[in-house]
Amino acid sequence: MPWIYLGLAILGEIIGTTALKASDGFARWPYSVLAVLGYGVAFYFLAIVLKTIPVGVAYAIWAGVGVAAVSVIGVVLFGQTLDLAAVIGIALIVAGVVVLNTLSGSVSH
Numbered sequence: 001m002p003w004i005y006l007g008l009a010i011l012g013e014i015i016g017t018t019a020l021k022a023s024d025g026f027a028r029w030p031y032s033v034l035a036v037l038g039y040g041v042a043f044y045f046l047a048i049v050l051k052t053i054p055v056g057v058a059y060a061i062w063a064g065v066g067v068a069a070v071s072v073i074g075v076v077l078f079g080q081t082l083d084l085a086a087v088i089g090i091a092l093i094v095a096g097v098v099v100l101n102t103l104s105g106s107v108s109h
C-alpha cells in the first residue's frame with residue numbers, strides 16, 4: 001500500500017506543479033486553487049509513505065518521477081523546449097530512480 005500512496009503523492013505533485021504554471025503567478029484563481037489542492041494531496045500522501053519507506057528513498061522517487069513528468073508536460077502543454085543537456089539530466093534522474101528501486105538494499109518492496 002505505501003507504493004500506491006507514493007504514486008498518489010507523485011500524482012498530486014504533478015497536478016500541483018502543472019496548475020501552478022497555469023495559474024500565471026496566482027492570477028488565475030481556479031488554477032491557483034488546484035495547485036494548492038494538488039500540493040496538499042502530495043504532502044498528505046508523502047507523509048503517510050514516510051511511515052514505512054525511508055525518507056531518502058521516498059523523496060528521491062517522488063522528486064525524480066515528478067521532475068520527469070512535469071518536464072514532459074511542460075513540452076506538451078506549455079510548448080516549452082528542452083535542449084540536449086536538459087534531456088540528458090532528466091534521463092540521469094530517471095536512471096537514478098531505476099537504480100535505486102532495482103539495486104539498492106534501502107528499498108523494500
